[in-house]
Amino acid sequence: MAERAGHRAAPAHTHPEEVPVQTALAALADPVRIQLVRELAASPVWTRSCGSFDVPVGKAALSHHFTVLRGAGLVEQRDEGPRRVNRLRREEFEACFPGLLDLVLRPDARTQDG
């Protein structure tokens, strides 16, 4: 049997069709995840590794944020050797939650209270 090159288990994914609206909203109601989604939206698909984002959190917290994004049908990941690269599931998420990503991605969107 062929063995995976990576030493991690392949990430589990959830299709946005399977995602309750509450889960989708909660996934996006976080400043770090909003930043991850914005950077992904501004990058070509499969070009961004998990360590390439400009967010002020440690490795474990970042891993948790990606788990939440996968579980909400927002992000797809795959391992390319040592890198885990990402794709924003823009079209399929938009089909399930019309307009929601646009609210988060619009340039004037304030993410901080006060």
Next chain:
Amino acid sequence: MAERAGHRAAPAHTHPEEVPVQTALAALADPVRIQLVRELAASPVWTRSCGSFDVPVGKAALSHHFTVLRGAGLVEQRDEGPRRVNRLRREEFEACFPGLLDLVLRPDARTQDG
């Protein structure tokens, strides 16, 4: 000077124009608040008192949920004698966050995980 009939301070409100998208999303990412918003959307404005909703939470928790909804520009409240009555700020919230309320109000929206 005329004195207010109620013995509570008038509730503080936030216009949806002042609300960051993250705050709007967080306000709606909760099963109790989704239920409150749905019941409000299905009722004529200013007809629902705070105690009239079918949600499984105590008075203090309910009060907190209404504070969150007011702070997100989703609900307006006023006191009518001993009753505090509610209005969903449907038009002004929709103007600021197009499509967001519709996602929560659509009949097929699943609110529970799993």
